[in-house]
Amino acid sequence: MSEKKLRIGELARLVQVSQDTLRFYEKHGLLTPSLRSQAGYRLYSQADLERVGFILSAKRVGFTLNEIHDLLGLEVTKDDKSCEDVKRFVDEKLDNLNQRIGEMQRIQKTLKTLSDACCGGAEPATHCTILEALNAQAESGPIPRRLL
Amino acid sequence: MSEKKLRIGELARLVQVSQDTLRFYEKHGLLTPSLRSQAGYRLYSQADLERVGFILSAKRVGFTLNEIHDLLGLEVTKDDKSCEDVKRFVDEKLDNLNQRIGEMQRIQKTLKTLSDACCGGAEPATHCTILEALNAQAESGPIPRRLL
């Protein structure tokens, strides 16, 4: 009852990247298929699938392949003295993840302001560009000035 | 009472990028200084400063320079029939911004799981790698299994 293994083409289709990309990740130590067939075909396991899932996900949120490599390499062992290092590294990543989420939310608001203000909004052409929308936001700070 | 203009070095220091980068953005149509001195020096206005701020912010959250170029080009005019287009474009960006925020939060949780579980946590070496942490998360779905 060994699990079903995927060949490179199947995995590629499944996760929507090219076969070249998967080979590229392998060359750079991010994803080594757990097995090869007699003919030398790469055979990917379920775990490999999860791994590539993480890689792509991390990539989408802005980690570089190098960072992802490091993340995947993180491992805390029982007798750990590297614990501190791991925690430091992870916490740093957490920090700038937080910062970027904040920034994204800010841009999200800006885009929303733009989208709302422009099409059939009450004010016809007041907030008309990204930068005006940004300004509109900035001006309405903690205490929204326009309402005073 | 014309506003204070910045030369390229001052702006560069202010926003923490190289002068080359600013010139690069100019060459690619993202940021043209509002003025040049007689000698041909670039002079950046307050508005230019805001613009570069937006560019860098958008870049940090994962927009490409091309996308940023398009975002900056967005403009809704009074007699607008392009309104639909703008809205479509912006809403699409909003969508994948949302998706990426979700993904970031997921990774954030994973990292937190890792950080918590590893250093002095109750369970010593159970969740020890990113992928195990991911799994731990997945297993505790809507109804956290471990607690049942």
Added chain:
DNA sequence: TTAAACCCTAGAGTTAGGTCCAAAGTCAAC
């Protein structure tokens, strides 16, 4: 038993986003 569809490797090429350099002009201060 052969054609179509798959896989392999090695290495060259591409794109985005800078970064570096050389040769030369400008400006403030001493």
Added chain:
DNA sequence: GTTGACTTTGGACCTAACTCTAGGGTTTAA
């Protein structure tokens, strides 16, 4: 009136992350 810190241009160079090509082996369905 020259030194030193600034600026200009054009073009070469760089890194990350693919993407493509050539030349060849494998598997499977007809």
